[in-house]
Amino acid sequence: xDPHDTRSAGSGPGLPEGKDRDLDGLLAxxxxxxxxxxxxxxxxxxxxxxxxxxxxxxDPAQTEEVAQEVMLEVWRAATRFDPAKxxxxxxxxxxxxxxxxxxxxxxxxxxxxxxxxxxxxSAGDExxxxxxxxxxxxxxxxxxxxLTELQRESITLxxxxxxxxxxxAGLLGQTLGTIKTxxxxxxxxxxxxxxxxW
Amino acid sequence: MVRxxxxxxxxxxxxxxxxxxxxxxxxxRFEHHVRRCQDCAAEIxxxxxxxxxxxxxxxxxxxxxxxxxxxxxxxxTRQLPPLVEGQRQPEVxxxxxxxxxxxxPRLAWLVAAASLIAVIALTVTLVQTDxxxxxARALQARIAAVxxxxxxxxxxxxxxxxxxxxxxxxxxxxxxxxxSAQLPPAPQxxxxxLWLLGPPRVRPAGFLRPAHNGRSASVLVPGLxxxxxxxxxxxxxxxxxxxxxTPILVMPLRA
Numbered sequence: 424x425d426p427h428d429t430r431s432a433g434s435g436p437g438l439p440e441g442k443d444r445d446l447d448g449l450l451a452x453x454x455x456x457x458x459x460x461x462x463x464x465x466x467x468x469x470x471x472x473x474x475x476x477x478x479x480x481x482d483p484a485q486t487e488e489v490a491q492e493v494m495l496e497v498w499r500a501a502t503r504f505d506p507a508k509x510x511x512x513x514x515x516x517x518x519x520x521x522x523x524x525x526x527x528x529x530x531x532x533x534x535x536x537x538x539x540x541x542x543x544x545s546a547g548d549e550x551x552x553x554x555x556x557x558x559x560x561x562x563x564x565x566x567x568x569x570l571t572e573l574q575r576e577s578i579t580l581x582x583x584x585x586x587x588x589x590x591x592a593g594l595l596g597q598t599l600g601t602i603k604t605x606x607x608x609x610x611x612x613x614x615x616x617x618x619x620x621w
Numbered sequence: 622m623v624r625x626x627x628x629x630x631x632x633x634x635x636x637x638x639x640x641x642x643x644x645x646x647x648x649x650r651f652e653h654h655v656r657r658c659q660d661c662a663a664e665i666x667x668x669x670x671x672x673x674x675x676x677x678x679x680x681x682x683x684x685x686x687x688x689x690x691x692x693x694x695x696x697x698t699r700q701l702p703p704l705v706e707g708q709r710q711p712e713v714x715x716x717x718x719x720x721x722x723x724x725x726p727r728l729a730w731l732v733a734a735a736s737l738i739a740v741i742a743l744t745v746t747l748v749q750t751d752x753x754x755x756x757a758r759a760l761q762a763r764i765a766a767v768x769x770x771x772x773x774x775x776x777x778x779x780x781x782x783x784x785x786x787x788x789x790x791x792x793x794x795x796x797x798x799x800x801s802a803q804l805p806p807a808p809q810x811x812x813x814x815l816w817l818l819g820p821p822r823v824r825p826a827g828f829l830r831p832a833h834n835g836r837s838a839s840v841l842v843p844g845l846x847x848x849x850x851x852x853x854x855x856x857x858x859x860x861x862x863x864x865x866x867t868p869i870l871v872m873p874l875r876a
Binding site for chain 2: 494610
């Protein structure tokens with residue numbers, strides 16, 4: 424194994440260990456009401472939080488609203504973060520994803536969803552195109568490319584599109600059972616490819 | 622009771638980890654399964670961490686103004702008390718127990734919200750001019766903010782005039798959203814007037830106007846304070862400053 428590979432059990436979603444431990448520690452400070460620590464957490468996670476919500480919600484004004492709610496929730500609920508249950512980044516991004524999905528499932532009228540469907544057809548390409556210098560991004564791209572097309576589309580529509588597996592099945596013309604299975608085995612393959620150790 | 626034959630519940634871990642189960646019953650049933658299935662819980666955790674990497678790969682710089690707003694909001698927001706021993710709930714997918722507790726009542730208000738949303742969509746499509754559209758959008762955003770508030774609660778209640786009124790309210794937003802279904806039209810020359818019935822005083826809060834199938838456009842009522850109840854009375858067209866008839870509905874809004 425590569426000695427420079429700093430991932431180890433409990434270090435979070437395959438992020439360099441130091442970075443992630445830092446976040447856990449920062450969140451513990453936030454739980455004690457440390458606003459400076461919160462600003463630090465904000466600076467580290469606002470990019471993924473904002474970018475993820477934007478992918479799901481699309482509308483910039485609504486994205487800002489949801490992102491603000493999420494960040495405020497992180498502040499309020501930091502007292503209840505349990506590092507034994509997952510990494511700090513995942514705790515925050517789970518809240519972000521759920522809030523984004525809640526927003527599109529509740530507040531978006533049918534017409535708006537149809538528009539998003541049209542825009543989402545190219546979502547797979549967007550992921551493939553998102554090759555930036557970032558190591559994470561490169562690794563994600565490589566691992567997504569290693570999935571079957573159906574796995575990749577199912578996961579992309581569900582996670583970035585905020586669609587339910589039922590809706591994904593409808594969009595891709597597949598049975599519910601097939602989509603459930605593709606999301607699951609696709610995520611397992613991604614997890615193994617990205618070296619996630621949880 | 623005969624348990625219906627079901628597909629392997631384990632197969633839902635992936636859909637669950639990416640919030641792709643939109644059927645509340647199915648999700649509740651799956652969460653029940655996960656509480657007894659350690660393998661499922663472990664698998665979901667790994668998937669949640671994997672999803673985090675997908676989020677990182679979608680990162681975009683947030684607008685600088687957002688940072689200022691969040692930090693300003695933080696400085697005036699009290700944090701939740703930590704959970705103490707004995708309060709802990711079984712949990713899955715890295716959610717805090719608090720989130721799961723919040724999640725359960727979500728069923729009720731999602732159902733209610735869904736009916737509100739249909740009405741909001743209707744209001745927006747009915748307006749014509751740009752100015753009307755802007756106003757409708759601003760209203761829609763304020764309504765959406767109440768619906769999406771972390772502490773939003775929903776209740777439905779029958780009125781003595783028939784039909785039901787549904788309310789989604791948020792103490793944090795100091796506001797509520799009301800709509801009705803199957804509410805008969807108000808008698809000729811009369812309106813349904815809304816009231817905030819508070820210990821401080823009774824305040825008029827707008828009108829409920831049933832249109833299609835007794836559905837009314839959603840009414841946003843700001844200025845909600847602790848102890849308020851929502852009341853509806855039948856009043857002469859144009860409304861009155863104080864209720865003059867027996868309410869057809871009094872809805873308690875618990876904290």
